[in-house]
Amino acid sequence: MSQTPGATPPLGRDGRLLFATRAARMFSYGFLSVVLVLYLAGLGFSEGRIGLLLTLTLAGDVLVSLWITLHADRMGRRRMLLLGAALMVAAGVPFALSGNFTVLVLAATFGVISPSGNEVGPFLAIEQAALSQVLPEDRRTGVFAWYHLAGAFATALGALAGGWTAQGLQASGLAPVASYRVLVYAYAGMGLILAAFFARVSGDVEAPPSAPGARLGLHASRGVVLRLSALFSLDAFAGGFVIQSLVAYWFHRRFGVEPGMLGSIFFTANLLAGLSALYAVRLARRIGLVRTMVVTHIPSNVLLILVPLMPNLPLAIGVLLLRFSISQMDVPTRQAYTMAVVAPDERSAAAGVTGIARTAGAAVSPVLAGPLFALPALAGLPFFIAGGLKLLYDLLLYRSFKASDAGASEK
Numbered sequence: 001m002s003q004t005p006g007a008t009p010p011l012g013r014d015g016r017l018l019f020a021t022r023a024a025r026m027f028s029y030g031f032l033s034v035v036l037v038l039y040l041a042g043l044g045f046s047e048g049r050i051g052l053l054l055t056l057t058l059a060g061d062v063l064v065s066l067w068i069t070l071h072a073d074r075m076g077r078r079r080m081l082l083l084g085a086a087l088m089v090a091a092g093v094p095f096a097l098s099g100n101f102t103v104l105v106l107a108a109t110f111g112v113i114s115p116s117g118n119e120v121g122p123f124l125a126i127e128q129a130a131l132s133q134v135l136p137e138d139r140r141t142g143v144f145a146w147y148h149l150a151g152a153f154a155t156a157l158g159a160l161a162g163g164w165t166a167q168g169l170q171a172s173g174l175a176p177v178a179s180y181r182v183l184v185y186a187y188a189g190m191g192l193i194l195a196a197f198f199a200r201v202s203g204d205v206e207a208p209p210s211a212p213g214a215r216l217g218l219h220a221s222r223g224v225v226l227r228l229s230a231l232f233s234l235d236a237f238a239g240g241f242v243i244q245s246l247v248a249y250w251f252h253r254r255f256g257v258e259p260g261m262l263g264s265i266f267f268t269a270n271l272l273a274g275l276s277a278l279y280a281v282r283l284a285r286r287i288g289l290v291r292t293m294v295v296t297h298i299p300s301n302v303l304l305i306l307v308p309l310m311p312n313l314p315l316a317i318g319v320l321l322l323r324f325s326i327s328q329m330d331v332p333t334r335q336a337y338t339m340a341v342v343a344p345d346e347r348s349a350a351a352g353v354t355g356i357a358r359t360a361g362a363a364v365s366p367v368l369a370g371p372l373f374a375l376p377a378l379a380g381l382p383f384f385i386a387g388g389l390k391l392l393y394d395l396l397l398y399r400s401f402k403a404s405d406a407g408a409s410e411k
Contacts (some may be wrong), residue, residue, distance in 0.1 A: 009141070014134050014205050017128050020083075021197045022147060023154040025123060028088075028190035028387035030158025031183055032268065033117035034262050035166050037249040039180035040316025043099045051194035053371020057361030060109030061120045064357050068122035069352025073345060078198060084122045085195040087112040092188025096181050104202070104287065113187070115366070116243035117155050117266070132206035132339045132347050135357050140339060144332040145277040152274025154326065156267040157243075163263015170259075210344050219407060221342040225350045228338060232354050232362035232399050238389035241382035244302065247320075250373055255313040269321055273328035280329040289337040294398045296329035298391060305387035310382030337401075 011019065064087060064180040072080040091111025094103055107113075112121035128144070135143055162183050169179035244266060251257040251265065271310045274294075303323035310316035335351070343348040369382040 006253045010136060010365065012200050015131060016290070017142075017197055017201050018131055018205075019147060019150050021123070021194055022127060023150045024190060024193055024197065025088075026117075026119075026151040026154040027158035027161075028187045029117050029120075029211070030266070031115040031162025031165070032154035032187045032368050033114060033244045034157075034159045034162045034248050035180045035183055035267055036115055037164075037245040038249040038252065038259065039177065039184065040104075041249070042177040042180060045101065047370045047374035048367075049101065049370075053101070053108060054245070054366035054370070056105050057108035057113055057115055058120070058240070058359055061362045063113065063114060064110065065120075065122045065125070065352065065359060066356050069125045069356065070349055072122065072126050072352070073129070073349060074346075077207065078201050078203075079197040081120055081126055081201070082195055084112060084126075085191045085198055086122065088191030088194065089188050090137060090182055090191075092191060095280055096184040096188065101365075112160075112191075115245045116158065116240075116362070117245070117270070118243075119151070119355070122352065125355045128335055128351045129207065129347035130201070133205050133344070140336050142281050144280045144335045144339075148277040148328065148332045148335075149274040152270050152277065156270035156274065159265075159270060160263045160267035162259075163266070163348060164260045164397060165261035165305075167263075168305045174241035207347070219343070221346050221350060224341050225338075225346075225353055227400060229354050229357035231393060231400065232334075233357040234396070235390060235393040236361035237365055238361075238386045238393065240362035241369045241386040243362070243366065246366065246373060246382070248371055250379060251313075251316070253376075254379065255316070255371070257313070259347055261384050265317055265320070269324040272321060275323075275334050276326055276329045280331075280333050283329070284336075286332050289333045289340070290398065290401045292333045293330035293337075294394045297328050297394045300324075300327035301387045301390040301394070304390070305384055308383045 025348055037054075040053065042045075045053070068080045068083060088111065091107050091113040094111075095113065098104060098107075114120045127147075131143060131147065132140060166176075166179045166183060170176055174182075248262045248266065248272050251262060255327035257265070274367060280292055280296065283296070286296070300323050303319055304327075307316055307323070310319055338350055338354055340346055372378045372381050
């Protein structure tokens with residue numbers, strides 16, 4: 001039975017819990033990403049050092065997530081999700097307590113913290129595999145669209161709450177850095193809340209036994225997963241030039257936008273991004289998963305290139321929001337396609353490898369983008385680089401996987 005776009009997906013107790021953890025986590029990522037670079041700049045770090053810290057944050061996440069996701073199906077998905085929640089606390093507390101660059105690097109490398117407002121850590125890969133375990137195949141794309149929507153709404157609310165909370169605290173007399181530190185403490189607290197949710201997930205989400213000879217948690221699908229990973233890494237490398245915290249900083253430097261207004265901008269942006277996921281389900285049913293990824297991604301990347309060319313704040317916001325209204329339609333389709341082309345006992349590993357490839361690609365970019373944002377004459381260049389590389393990714397993806405689109409779309 002097919003899922004009608006806009007209908008409530010059929011979720012059991014585990015599905016509802018996983019949706020709740022997604023929403024709680026993305027809310028915390030949203031409120032932190034709006035103020036993170038402002039916080040680091042307030043601590044006295046240069047744009048170059050901030051870019052380096054963000055790169056090391058994502059690079060560390062690659063190593064941690066790689067180990068966790070590749071062992072999740074064998075050691076237990078619930079156990080690994082609890083470990084991920086603990087690593088959020090391990091990152092947030094040192095960020096709040098210390099202004100020492102070395103301490104922050106260590107916390108960011110071995111903990112889990114999101115500079116982009118997007119998923120980091122092992123959560124997404126394991127939750128996708130767990131949802132696929134407890135849901136019928138013909139409802140996977142629809143449920144992933146709602147799962148993405150829940151996260152996008154939560155990120156939007158988090159951005160709104162983070163920006164206006166910081167501005168409200170400053171208006172009451174708190175110094176900017178102190179106001180941002182409150183949000184960092186709240187981020188650490190969210191890790192504890194997530195742990196409480198994950199502890200209630202049942203054993204039904206666990207993986208079936210692995211096939212003999214599986215390597216990196218993969219066997220028959222190893223080749224296709226590695227090809228997808230290479231392409232997803234290119235897309236993420238491009239996106240790393242314009243992660244949400246850096247774009248917020250660009251708006252602050254270019255137009256003098258205050259934290260509250262930044263929160264409102266990214267609240268609307270993430271709201272539009274989430275809604276677009278529902279339309280992706282209907283489009284994917286008509287033209288296929290791969291084609292949906294490509295035909296929605298290309299115009300969004302053209303709009304990304306146009307953002308820094310806008311002469312004033314209203315036009316820049318308008319183009320950014322228009323871009324967000326279609327930029328995430330490829331996310332549930334990408335997730336569903338990955339789950340469709342692998343065996344059930346490969347899902348955690350496949351989602352983990354592709355997700356880690358994305359994080360690895362994104363890890364390199366901030367250290368290159370930071371110095372560019374510091375120079376007014378070059379501050380628009382990261383948008384051009386990101387948009388151009390993303391267009392290249394779209395063309396390569398279509399060329400490589402269009403032939404397998406029909407079979408995957410049925411799932």
